[in-house]
Amino acid sequence: MTRARLRAADLESPFHGIRSRDRARPTTLVEQCLVYAPRLRPWQFFSHETALALHGVSTPEWPYVPRIHVSAHRPAREPRTSGVVGHRLQTRAPAVRSATHGLPVEDPVRAWRQCGRLWPLDDLVAAADSLVGGKAPTASVEDLRSEIREMGDVRGGILRAAADLAHPGVRSPRETRLRLLLARNGLPAPDVNADIFDERGNFVAEIDLAYPRWKVAVEYDGRVHAEDERQFARDADRWAEIRAAGWDHVRVLNHHLRGDGARAVSLARDALVRAGWRPGLAAR
Structure with a gap:
Protein backbone atom coordinates (compact mmCIF):
# COMPACT_ATOMS: atom_id res chain seq x y z
CA MET A 1 0.00 0.00 0.00
CA ALA A 166 -16.40 -13.14 47.97
CA HIS A 167 -19.20 -15.68 48.09
CA PRO A 168 -19.92 -18.54 45.67
CA GLY A 169 -23.39 -18.49 44.16
CA VAL A 170 -23.97 -14.76 43.70
CA ARG A 171 -25.19 -14.24 40.15
CA SER A 172 -24.93 -10.51 39.47
CA PRO A 173 -23.05 -7.39 40.60
CA ARG A 174 -26.29 -5.94 41.97
CA GLU A 175 -26.79 -9.02 44.14
CA THR A 176 -23.25 -8.53 45.40
CA ARG A 177 -23.93 -4.90 46.24
CA LEU A 178 -27.18 -5.80 48.00
CA ARG A 179 -25.45 -8.53 50.03
CA LEU A 180 -22.68 -6.15 51.11
CA LEU A 181 -25.18 -3.40 51.93
CA LEU A 182 -27.16 -5.61 54.27
CA ALA A 183 -24.05 -6.82 56.10
CA ARG A 184 -22.60 -3.32 56.47
CA ASN A 185 -25.80 -1.99 57.96
CA GLY A 186 -26.00 -4.41 60.84
CA LEU A 187 -28.33 -7.04 59.37
CA PRO A 188 -27.63 -10.76 59.72
CA ALA A 189 -25.58 -12.46 57.02
CA PRO A 190 -28.07 -14.06 54.61
CA ASP A 191 -27.81 -17.46 52.96
CA VAL A 192 -27.00 -17.10 49.26
CA ASN A 193 -29.17 -18.85 46.66
CA ALA A 194 -30.99 -20.91 49.26
CA ASP A 195 -33.76 -23.36 48.38
CA ILE A 196 -37.04 -23.00 50.26
CA PHE A 197 -39.73 -25.64 50.65
CA ASP A 198 -43.34 -25.68 51.77
CA GLU A 199 -44.65 -27.54 54.83
CA ARG A 200 -44.90 -30.78 52.84
CA GLY A 201 -41.29 -30.58 51.74
CA ASN A 202 -42.08 -29.57 48.17
CA PHE A 203 -39.58 -27.27 46.48
CA VAL A 204 -40.92 -23.73 46.13
CA ALA A 205 -38.11 -21.50 44.91
CA GLU A 206 -34.44 -20.65 45.05
CA ILE A 207 -33.92 -17.31 46.81
CA ASP A 208 -31.09 -14.84 46.12
CA LEU A 209 -30.65 -13.89 49.78
CA ALA A 210 -32.54 -15.83 52.43
CA TYR A 211 -33.00 -15.66 56.20
CA PRO A 212 -34.42 -19.12 57.00
CA ARG A 213 -34.64 -18.45 60.76
CA TRP A 214 -37.04 -15.54 60.14
CA LYS A 215 -38.45 -16.76 56.79
CA VAL A 216 -37.49 -13.56 55.01
CA ALA A 217 -36.52 -13.74 51.32
CA VAL A 218 -34.71 -10.79 49.73
CA GLU A 219 -34.25 -10.66 45.96
CA TYR A 220 -32.98 -8.09 43.48
CA ASP A 221 -35.19 -7.49 40.46
CA GLY A 222 -33.51 -5.29 37.88
CA ARG A 223 -36.47 -4.98 35.52
CA VAL A 224 -38.06 -1.58 35.12
CA HIS A 225 -41.13 -3.10 33.45
CA ALA A 226 -42.36 -6.45 32.20
CA GLU A 227 -40.67 -6.89 28.81
CA ASP A 228 -41.80 -10.53 28.63
CA GLU A 229 -45.39 -10.88 29.81
CA ARG A 230 -45.19 -14.68 30.10
CA GLN A 231 -42.03 -14.55 32.22
CA PHE A 232 -43.49 -11.81 34.37
CA ALA A 233 -46.61 -13.93 34.91
CA ARG A 234 -44.47 -16.92 35.94
CA ASP A 235 -42.52 -14.73 38.33
CA ALA A 236 -45.72 -13.33 39.84
CA ASP A 237 -46.96 -16.89 40.49
CA ARG A 238 -43.58 -17.71 42.05
CA TRP A 239 -43.81 -14.70 44.38
CA ALA A 240 -47.28 -15.84 45.47
CA GLU A 241 -45.97 -19.37 46.15
CA ILE A 242 -43.14 -17.96 48.28
CA ARG A 243 -45.62 -15.99 50.37
CA ALA A 244 -47.94 -19.00 50.60
CA ALA A 245 -45.04 -20.99 52.06
CA GLY A 246 -44.96 -18.51 54.94
CA TRP A 247 -42.09 -16.33 53.76
CA ASP A 248 -42.00 -12.53 53.66
CA HIS A 249 -40.78 -11.78 50.14
CA VAL A 250 -38.83 -8.52 49.68
CA ARG A 251 -38.23 -7.39 46.10
CA VAL A 252 -35.43 -4.83 45.80
CA LEU A 253 -35.68 -2.80 42.62
CA ASN A 254 -33.07 -0.69 40.87
CA HIS A 255 -34.18 2.60 42.40
CA HIS A 256 -33.94 1.12 45.90
CA LEU A 257 -30.17 0.76 45.41
CA ARG A 258 -29.54 4.31 44.24
CA GLY A 259 -27.30 6.52 46.30
CA ASP A 260 -26.31 4.83 49.53
CA GLY A 261 -28.90 2.06 49.10
CA ALA A 262 -30.69 3.05 52.32
CA ARG A 263 -34.10 2.20 50.89
CA ALA A 264 -33.05 -1.38 50.09
CA VAL A 265 -31.65 -1.81 53.60
CA SER A 266 -34.85 -0.42 55.11
CA LEU A 267 -37.03 -2.88 53.17
CA ALA A 268 -35.01 -5.86 54.37
CA ARG A 269 -34.74 -4.58 57.95
CA ASP A 270 -38.48 -3.94 58.21
CA ALA A 271 -39.23 -7.48 57.02
CA LEU A 272 -36.82 -8.98 59.56
CA VAL A 273 -38.27 -6.89 62.39
CA ARG A 274 -41.78 -8.01 61.44
CA ALA A 275 -40.52 -11.59 61.70
CA GLY A 276 -39.11 -11.05 65.19
CA TRP A 277 -35.49 -10.12 64.58
CA ARG A 278 -33.96 -7.31 66.63
CA PRO A 279 -30.60 -5.55 66.33
CA GLY A 280 -27.99 -7.51 68.20
CA LEU A 281 -29.32 -10.92 67.16
CA ALA A 282 -27.14 -11.11 64.04
CA ALA A 283 -24.11 -12.43 65.92
CA ARG A 284 -26.17 -15.13 67.70
Missing part, protein backbone atom coordinates in the same frame (compact mmCIF):
# COMPACT_ATOMS: atom_id res chain seq x y z
CA THR A 2 1.35 3.41 -0.87
CA ARG A 3 1.53 6.23 1.67
CA ALA A 4 -1.08 8.11 -0.35
CA ARG A 5 -3.47 5.14 -0.17
CA LEU A 6 -2.99 4.87 3.59
CA ARG A 7 -3.99 8.54 3.91
CA ALA A 8 -7.09 8.15 1.76
CA ALA A 9 -10.36 9.53 3.12
CA ASP A 10 -12.20 6.20 2.76
CA LEU A 11 -10.02 4.58 5.45
CA GLU A 12 -10.42 4.95 9.21
CA SER A 13 -7.50 4.86 11.65
CA PRO A 14 -8.92 3.63 14.99
CA PHE A 15 -5.38 3.04 16.31
CA HIS A 16 -1.94 4.15 15.19
CA GLY A 17 -0.76 1.75 12.50
CA ILE A 18 -4.25 0.37 11.81
CA ARG A 19 -6.36 1.16 8.73
CA SER A 20 -9.95 -0.02 8.26
CA ARG A 21 -12.51 0.27 5.49
CA ASP A 22 -15.29 0.10 8.09
CA ARG A 23 -16.57 3.67 8.54
CA ALA A 24 -18.35 2.79 11.79
CA ARG A 25 -16.14 3.32 14.80
CA PRO A 26 -15.85 0.24 17.07
CA THR A 27 -18.08 0.73 20.10
CA THR A 28 -18.03 -2.44 22.20
CA LEU A 29 -14.89 -3.58 23.98
CA VAL A 30 -14.77 -6.75 21.87
CA GLU A 31 -14.95 -4.69 18.67
CA GLN A 32 -12.18 -2.41 19.89
CA CYS A 33 -9.96 -5.38 20.78
CA LEU A 34 -10.58 -7.03 17.42
CA VAL A 35 -9.61 -3.84 15.61
CA TYR A 36 -6.46 -3.48 17.70
CA ALA A 37 -5.50 -7.20 17.51
CA PRO A 38 -3.36 -6.93 14.29
CA ARG A 39 -0.97 -4.69 16.27
CA LEU A 40 -0.36 -7.30 18.96
CA ARG A 41 3.14 -8.74 19.00
CA PRO A 42 3.45 -12.48 19.70
CA TRP A 43 4.33 -11.82 23.37
CA GLN A 44 1.55 -9.31 24.05
CA PHE A 45 -1.95 -10.02 25.36
CA PHE A 46 -5.05 -8.28 26.71
CA SER A 47 -4.94 -7.96 30.49
CA HIS A 48 -6.42 -6.24 33.55
CA GLU A 49 -10.07 -5.16 33.22
CA THR A 50 -9.99 -5.81 29.46
CA ALA A 51 -9.27 -9.48 30.12
CA LEU A 52 -12.01 -9.78 32.73
CA ALA A 53 -14.55 -8.21 30.36
CA LEU A 54 -13.50 -10.56 27.53
CA HIS A 55 -13.86 -13.52 29.92
CA GLY A 56 -17.41 -12.37 30.75
CA VAL A 57 -16.57 -11.34 34.31
CA SER A 58 -18.46 -8.37 35.75
CA THR A 59 -16.81 -4.95 35.55
CA PRO A 60 -17.81 -1.65 37.21
CA GLU A 61 -21.18 -0.29 36.12
CA TRP A 62 -21.78 2.57 33.71
CA PRO A 63 -20.64 5.37 33.52
CA TYR A 64 -17.35 3.55 34.15
CA VAL A 65 -15.95 2.34 30.82
CA PRO A 66 -13.19 -0.30 30.88
CA ARG A 67 -10.11 0.71 28.92
CA ILE A 68 -7.99 -1.46 26.64
CA HIS A 69 -5.04 -2.88 28.59
CA VAL A 70 -2.27 -4.78 26.82
CA SER A 71 0.60 -6.40 28.71
CA ALA A 72 3.88 -8.19 28.18
CA HIS A 73 6.15 -10.00 30.64
CA ARG A 74 9.67 -8.66 31.19
CA PRO A 75 12.00 -8.36 29.36
CA ALA A 76 9.53 -8.10 26.43
CA ARG A 77 8.08 -4.67 25.71
CA GLU A 78 4.51 -3.50 26.16
CA PRO A 79 2.80 -1.29 23.54
CA ARG A 80 3.02 2.46 23.79
CA THR A 81 0.31 4.05 21.70
CA SER A 82 -2.73 6.27 22.09
CA GLY A 83 -5.93 4.59 23.24
CA VAL A 84 -4.18 1.64 24.90
CA VAL A 85 -2.77 1.24 28.42
CA GLY A 86 0.44 -0.76 28.21
CA HIS A 87 1.93 -2.77 31.09
CA ARG A 88 5.30 -4.50 31.50
CA LEU A 89 4.64 -7.25 34.02
CA GLN A 90 7.05 -9.14 36.27
CA THR A 91 8.93 -12.04 34.75
CA ARG A 92 6.60 -15.00 35.11
CA ALA A 93 5.42 -18.04 33.19
CA PRO A 94 2.59 -16.81 30.92
CA ALA A 95 -0.96 -18.03 31.51
CA VAL A 96 -2.61 -16.57 28.43
CA ARG A 97 -5.88 -18.05 27.27
CA SER A 98 -7.88 -17.76 24.08
CA ALA A 99 -11.09 -15.86 24.71
CA THR A 100 -13.73 -14.23 22.51
CA HIS A 101 -12.88 -14.51 18.79
CA GLY A 102 -9.56 -16.17 19.62
CA LEU A 103 -8.03 -13.09 21.23
CA PRO A 104 -5.04 -13.72 23.55
CA VAL A 105 -6.24 -12.89 27.06
CA GLU A 106 -4.69 -13.01 30.51
CA ASP A 107 -5.77 -15.72 32.95
CA PRO A 108 -8.89 -14.38 34.73
CA VAL A 109 -7.51 -14.87 38.27
CA ARG A 110 -4.37 -12.95 37.36
CA ALA A 111 -6.46 -10.28 35.65
CA TRP A 112 -8.59 -9.93 38.80
CA ARG A 113 -5.48 -9.26 40.88
CA GLN A 114 -4.27 -6.74 38.29
CA CYS A 115 -7.52 -4.80 38.75
CA GLY A 116 -6.64 -4.30 42.41
CA ARG A 117 -4.92 -1.05 41.43
CA LEU A 118 -7.87 0.14 39.34
CA TRP A 119 -11.17 -0.62 41.08
CA PRO A 120 -12.83 0.10 44.42
CA LEU A 121 -13.45 -2.73 46.88
CA ASP A 122 -17.07 -3.51 45.99
CA ASP A 123 -16.28 -3.89 42.28
CA LEU A 124 -13.45 -6.28 43.13
CA VAL A 125 -15.86 -8.29 45.29
CA ALA A 126 -18.43 -8.38 42.46
CA ALA A 127 -15.78 -9.64 40.04
CA ALA A 128 -14.65 -12.25 42.57
CA ASP A 129 -18.27 -13.36 43.02
CA SER A 130 -18.52 -13.67 39.24
CA LEU A 131 -15.37 -15.81 39.11
CA VAL A 132 -16.32 -18.19 41.90
CA GLY A 133 -20.07 -18.34 41.15
CA GLY A 134 -22.28 -20.02 38.59
CA LYS A 135 -22.74 -23.67 37.68
CA ALA A 136 -19.20 -23.88 36.29
CA PRO A 137 -17.03 -21.54 38.38
CA THR A 138 -13.94 -20.11 36.70
CA ALA A 139 -12.00 -20.15 39.96
CA SER A 140 -12.29 -20.70 43.69
CA VAL A 141 -11.75 -18.25 46.52
CA GLU A 142 -8.59 -20.20 47.35
CA ASP A 143 -7.33 -19.58 43.79
CA LEU A 144 -7.71 -15.84 44.39
CA ARG A 145 -5.89 -16.04 47.72
CA SER A 146 -3.12 -18.14 46.18
CA GLU A 147 -2.56 -15.50 43.50
CA ILE A 148 -2.36 -12.79 46.16
CA ARG A 149 0.15 -14.82 48.20
CA GLU A 150 2.32 -15.40 45.14
CA MET A 151 2.26 -11.91 43.67
CA GLY A 152 1.41 -9.69 46.65
CA ASP A 153 -1.45 -7.41 47.62
CA VAL A 154 -1.94 -3.73 46.78
CA ARG A 155 -3.51 -0.60 48.25
CA GLY A 156 -3.42 -1.62 51.88
CA GLY A 157 -4.70 -5.16 51.41
CA ILE A 158 -7.74 -4.44 49.25
CA LEU A 159 -7.45 -7.75 47.39
CA ARG A 160 -7.40 -9.86 50.56
CA ALA A 161 -10.42 -7.93 51.79
CA ALA A 162 -12.24 -8.58 48.50
CA ALA A 163 -11.38 -12.29 48.57
CA ASP A 164 -12.65 -12.55 52.16
CA LEU A 165 -15.97 -10.98 51.10
Whole structure:
Protein backbone atom coordinates (compact mmCIF):
# COMPACT_ATOMS: atom_id res chain seq x y z
CA MET A 1 0.00 0.00 0.00
CA THR A 2 1.35 3.41 -0.87
CA ARG A 3 1.53 6.23 1.67
CA ALA A 4 -1.08 8.11 -0.35
CA ARG A 5 -3.47 5.14 -0.17
CA LEU A 6 -2.99 4.87 3.59
CA ARG A 7 -3.99 8.54 3.91
CA ALA A 8 -7.09 8.15 1.76
CA ALA A 9 -10.36 9.53 3.12
CA ASP A 10 -12.20 6.20 2.76
CA LEU A 11 -10.02 4.58 5.45
CA GLU A 12 -10.42 4.95 9.21
CA SER A 13 -7.50 4.86 11.65
CA PRO A 14 -8.92 3.63 14.99
CA PHE A 15 -5.38 3.04 16.31
CA HIS A 16 -1.94 4.15 15.19
CA GLY A 17 -0.76 1.75 12.50
CA ILE A 18 -4.25 0.37 11.81
CA ARG A 19 -6.36 1.16 8.73
CA SER A 20 -9.95 -0.02 8.26
CA ARG A 21 -12.51 0.27 5.49
CA ASP A 22 -15.29 0.10 8.09
CA ARG A 23 -16.57 3.67 8.54
CA ALA A 24 -18.35 2.79 11.79
CA ARG A 25 -16.14 3.32 14.80
CA PRO A 26 -15.85 0.24 17.07
CA THR A 27 -18.08 0.73 20.10
CA THR A 28 -18.03 -2.44 22.20
CA LEU A 29 -14.89 -3.58 23.98
CA VAL A 30 -14.77 -6.75 21.87
CA GLU A 31 -14.95 -4.69 18.67
CA GLN A 32 -12.18 -2.41 19.89
CA CYS A 33 -9.96 -5.38 20.78
CA LEU A 34 -10.58 -7.03 17.42
CA VAL A 35 -9.61 -3.84 15.61
CA TYR A 36 -6.46 -3.48 17.70
CA ALA A 37 -5.50 -7.20 17.51
CA PRO A 38 -3.36 -6.93 14.29
CA ARG A 39 -0.97 -4.69 16.27
CA LEU A 40 -0.36 -7.30 18.96
CA ARG A 41 3.14 -8.74 19.00
CA PRO A 42 3.45 -12.48 19.70
CA TRP A 43 4.33 -11.82 23.37
CA GLN A 44 1.55 -9.31 24.05
CA PHE A 45 -1.95 -10.02 25.36
CA PHE A 46 -5.05 -8.28 26.71
CA SER A 47 -4.94 -7.96 30.49
CA HIS A 48 -6.42 -6.24 33.55
CA GLU A 49 -10.07 -5.16 33.22
CA THR A 50 -9.99 -5.81 29.46
CA ALA A 51 -9.27 -9.48 30.12
CA LEU A 52 -12.01 -9.78 32.73
CA ALA A 53 -14.55 -8.21 30.36
CA LEU A 54 -13.50 -10.56 27.53
CA HIS A 55 -13.86 -13.52 29.92
CA GLY A 56 -17.41 -12.37 30.75
CA VAL A 57 -16.57 -11.34 34.31
CA SER A 58 -18.46 -8.37 35.75
CA THR A 59 -16.81 -4.95 35.55
CA PRO A 60 -17.81 -1.65 37.21
CA GLU A 61 -21.18 -0.29 36.12
CA TRP A 62 -21.78 2.57 33.71
CA PRO A 63 -20.64 5.37 33.52
CA TYR A 64 -17.35 3.55 34.15
CA VAL A 65 -15.95 2.34 30.82
CA PRO A 66 -13.19 -0.30 30.88
CA ARG A 67 -10.11 0.71 28.92
CA ILE A 68 -7.99 -1.46 26.64
CA HIS A 69 -5.04 -2.88 28.59
CA VAL A 70 -2.27 -4.78 26.82
CA SER A 71 0.60 -6.40 28.71
CA ALA A 72 3.88 -8.19 28.18
CA HIS A 73 6.15 -10.00 30.64
CA ARG A 74 9.67 -8.66 31.19
CA PRO A 75 12.00 -8.36 29.36
CA ALA A 76 9.53 -8.10 26.43
CA ARG A 77 8.08 -4.67 25.71
CA GLU A 78 4.51 -3.50 26.16
CA PRO A 79 2.80 -1.29 23.54
CA ARG A 80 3.02 2.46 23.79
CA THR A 81 0.31 4.05 21.70
CA SER A 82 -2.73 6.27 22.09
CA GLY A 83 -5.93 4.59 23.24
CA VAL A 84 -4.18 1.64 24.90
CA VAL A 85 -2.77 1.24 28.42
CA GLY A 86 0.44 -0.76 28.21
CA HIS A 87 1.93 -2.77 31.09
CA ARG A 88 5.30 -4.50 31.50
CA LEU A 89 4.64 -7.25 34.02
CA GLN A 90 7.05 -9.14 36.27
CA THR A 91 8.93 -12.04 34.75
CA ARG A 92 6.60 -15.00 35.11
CA ALA A 93 5.42 -18.04 33.19
CA PRO A 94 2.59 -16.81 30.92
CA ALA A 95 -0.96 -18.03 31.51
CA VAL A 96 -2.61 -16.57 28.43
CA ARG A 97 -5.88 -18.05 27.27
CA SER A 98 -7.88 -17.76 24.08
CA ALA A 99 -11.09 -15.86 24.71
CA THR A 100 -13.73 -14.23 22.51
CA HIS A 101 -12.88 -14.51 18.79
CA GLY A 102 -9.56 -16.17 19.62
CA LEU A 103 -8.03 -13.09 21.23
CA PRO A 104 -5.04 -13.72 23.55
CA VAL A 105 -6.24 -12.89 27.06
CA GLU A 106 -4.69 -13.01 30.51
CA ASP A 107 -5.77 -15.72 32.95
CA PRO A 108 -8.89 -14.38 34.73
CA VAL A 109 -7.51 -14.87 38.27
CA ARG A 110 -4.37 -12.95 37.36
CA ALA A 111 -6.46 -10.28 35.65
CA TRP A 112 -8.59 -9.93 38.80
CA ARG A 113 -5.48 -9.26 40.88
CA GLN A 114 -4.27 -6.74 38.29
CA CYS A 115 -7.52 -4.80 38.75
CA GLY A 116 -6.64 -4.30 42.41
CA ARG A 117 -4.92 -1.05 41.43
CA LEU A 118 -7.87 0.14 39.34
CA TRP A 119 -11.17 -0.62 41.08
CA PRO A 120 -12.83 0.10 44.42
CA LEU A 121 -13.45 -2.73 46.88
CA ASP A 122 -17.07 -3.51 45.99
CA ASP A 123 -16.28 -3.89 42.28
CA LEU A 124 -13.45 -6.28 43.13
CA VAL A 125 -15.86 -8.29 45.29
CA ALA A 126 -18.43 -8.38 42.46
CA ALA A 127 -15.78 -9.64 40.04
CA ALA A 128 -14.65 -12.25 42.57
CA ASP A 129 -18.27 -13.36 43.02
CA SER A 130 -18.52 -13.67 39.24
CA LEU A 131 -15.37 -15.81 39.11
CA VAL A 132 -16.32 -18.19 41.90
CA GLY A 133 -20.07 -18.34 41.15
CA GLY A 134 -22.28 -20.02 38.59
CA LYS A 135 -22.74 -23.67 37.68
CA ALA A 136 -19.20 -23.88 36.29
CA PRO A 137 -17.03 -21.54 38.38
CA THR A 138 -13.94 -20.11 36.70
CA ALA A 139 -12.00 -20.15 39.96
CA SER A 140 -12.29 -20.70 43.69
CA VAL A 141 -11.75 -18.25 46.52
CA GLU A 142 -8.59 -20.20 47.35
CA ASP A 143 -7.33 -19.58 43.79
CA LEU A 144 -7.71 -15.84 44.39
CA ARG A 145 -5.89 -16.04 47.72
CA SER A 146 -3.12 -18.14 46.18
CA GLU A 147 -2.56 -15.50 43.50
CA ILE A 148 -2.36 -12.79 46.16
CA ARG A 149 0.15 -14.82 48.20
CA GLU A 150 2.32 -15.40 45.14
CA MET A 151 2.26 -11.91 43.67
CA GLY A 152 1.41 -9.69 46.65
CA ASP A 153 -1.45 -7.41 47.62
CA VAL A 154 -1.94 -3.73 46.78
CA ARG A 155 -3.51 -0.60 48.25
CA GLY A 156 -3.42 -1.62 51.88
CA GLY A 157 -4.70 -5.16 51.41
CA ILE A 158 -7.74 -4.44 49.25
CA LEU A 159 -7.45 -7.75 47.39
CA ARG A 160 -7.40 -9.86 50.56
CA ALA A 161 -10.42 -7.93 51.79
CA ALA A 162 -12.24 -8.58 48.50
CA ALA A 163 -11.38 -12.29 48.57
CA ASP A 164 -12.65 -12.55 52.16
CA LEU A 165 -15.97 -10.98 51.10
CA ALA A 166 -16.40 -13.14 47.97
CA HIS A 167 -19.20 -15.68 48.09
CA PRO A 168 -19.92 -18.54 45.67
CA GLY A 169 -23.39 -18.49 44.16
CA VAL A 170 -23.97 -14.76 43.70
CA ARG A 171 -25.19 -14.24 40.15
CA SER A 172 -24.93 -10.51 39.47
CA PRO A 173 -23.05 -7.39 40.60
CA ARG A 174 -26.29 -5.94 41.97
CA GLU A 175 -26.79 -9.02 44.14
CA THR A 176 -23.25 -8.53 45.40
CA ARG A 177 -23.93 -4.90 46.24
CA LEU A 178 -27.18 -5.80 48.00
CA ARG A 179 -25.45 -8.53 50.03
CA LEU A 180 -22.68 -6.15 51.11
CA LEU A 181 -25.18 -3.40 51.93
CA LEU A 182 -27.16 -5.61 54.27
CA ALA A 183 -24.05 -6.82 56.10
CA ARG A 184 -22.60 -3.32 56.47
CA ASN A 185 -25.80 -1.99 57.96
CA GLY A 186 -26.00 -4.41 60.84
CA LEU A 187 -28.33 -7.04 59.37
CA PRO A 188 -27.63 -10.76 59.72
CA ALA A 189 -25.58 -12.46 57.02
CA PRO A 190 -28.07 -14.06 54.61
CA ASP A 191 -27.81 -17.46 52.96
CA VAL A 192 -27.00 -17.10 49.26
CA ASN A 193 -29.17 -18.85 46.66
CA ALA A 194 -30.99 -20.91 49.26
CA ASP A 195 -33.76 -23.36 48.38
CA ILE A 196 -37.04 -23.00 50.26
CA PHE A 197 -39.73 -25.64 50.65
CA ASP A 198 -43.34 -25.68 51.77
CA GLU A 199 -44.65 -27.54 54.83
CA ARG A 200 -44.90 -30.78 52.84
CA GLY A 201 -41.29 -30.58 51.74
CA ASN A 202 -42.08 -29.57 48.17
CA PHE A 203 -39.58 -27.27 46.48
CA VAL A 204 -40.92 -23.73 46.13
CA ALA A 205 -38.11 -21.50 44.91
CA GLU A 206 -34.44 -20.65 45.05
CA ILE A 207 -33.92 -17.31 46.81
CA ASP A 208 -31.09 -14.84 46.12
CA LEU A 209 -30.65 -13.89 49.78
CA ALA A 210 -32.54 -15.83 52.43
CA TYR A 211 -33.00 -15.66 56.20
CA PRO A 212 -34.42 -19.12 57.00
CA ARG A 213 -34.64 -18.45 60.76
CA TRP A 214 -37.04 -15.54 60.14
CA LYS A 215 -38.45 -16.76 56.79
CA VAL A 216 -37.49 -13.56 55.01
CA ALA A 217 -36.52 -13.74 51.32
CA VAL A 218 -34.71 -10.79 49.73
CA GLU A 219 -34.25 -10.66 45.96
CA TYR A 220 -32.98 -8.09 43.48
CA ASP A 221 -35.19 -7.49 40.46
CA GLY A 222 -33.51 -5.29 37.88
CA ARG A 223 -36.47 -4.98 35.52
CA VAL A 224 -38.06 -1.58 35.12
CA HIS A 225 -41.13 -3.10 33.45
CA ALA A 226 -42.36 -6.45 32.20
CA GLU A 227 -40.67 -6.89 28.81
CA ASP A 228 -41.80 -10.53 28.63
CA GLU A 229 -45.39 -10.88 29.81
CA ARG A 230 -45.19 -14.68 30.10
CA GLN A 231 -42.03 -14.55 32.22
CA PHE A 232 -43.49 -11.81 34.37
CA ALA A 233 -46.61 -13.93 34.91
CA ARG A 234 -44.47 -16.92 35.94
CA ASP A 235 -42.52 -14.73 38.33
CA ALA A 236 -45.72 -13.33 39.84
CA ASP A 237 -46.96 -16.89 40.49
CA ARG A 238 -43.58 -17.71 42.05
CA TRP A 239 -43.81 -14.70 44.38
CA ALA A 240 -47.28 -15.84 45.47
CA GLU A 241 -45.97 -19.37 46.15
CA ILE A 242 -43.14 -17.96 48.28
CA ARG A 243 -45.62 -15.99 50.37
CA ALA A 244 -47.94 -19.00 50.60
CA ALA A 245 -45.04 -20.99 52.06
CA GLY A 246 -44.96 -18.51 54.94
CA TRP A 247 -42.09 -16.33 53.76
CA ASP A 248 -42.00 -12.53 53.66
CA HIS A 249 -40.78 -11.78 50.14
CA VAL A 250 -38.83 -8.52 49.68
CA ARG A 251 -38.23 -7.39 46.10
CA VAL A 252 -35.43 -4.83 45.80
CA LEU A 253 -35.68 -2.80 42.62
CA ASN A 254 -33.07 -0.69 40.87
CA HIS A 255 -34.18 2.60 42.40
CA HIS A 256 -33.94 1.12 45.90
CA LEU A 257 -30.17 0.76 45.41
CA ARG A 258 -29.54 4.31 44.24
CA GLY A 259 -27.30 6.52 46.30
CA ASP A 260 -26.31 4.83 49.53
CA GLY A 261 -28.90 2.06 49.10
CA ALA A 262 -30.69 3.05 52.32
CA ARG A 263 -34.10 2.20 50.89
CA ALA A 264 -33.05 -1.38 50.09
CA VAL A 265 -31.65 -1.81 53.60
CA SER A 266 -34.85 -0.42 55.11
CA LEU A 267 -37.03 -2.88 53.17
CA ALA A 268 -35.01 -5.86 54.37
CA ARG A 269 -34.74 -4.58 57.95
CA ASP A 270 -38.48 -3.94 58.21
CA ALA A 271 -39.23 -7.48 57.02
CA LEU A 272 -36.82 -8.98 59.56
CA VAL A 273 -38.27 -6.89 62.39
CA ARG A 274 -41.78 -8.01 61.44
CA ALA A 275 -40.52 -11.59 61.70
CA GLY A 276 -39.11 -11.05 65.19
CA TRP A 277 -35.49 -10.12 64.58
CA ARG A 278 -33.96 -7.31 66.63
CA PRO A 279 -30.60 -5.55 66.33
CA GLY A 280 -27.99 -7.51 68.20
CA LEU A 281 -29.32 -10.92 67.16
CA ALA A 282 -27.14 -11.11 64.04
CA ALA A 283 -24.11 -12.43 65.92
CA ARG A 284 -26.17 -15.13 67.70
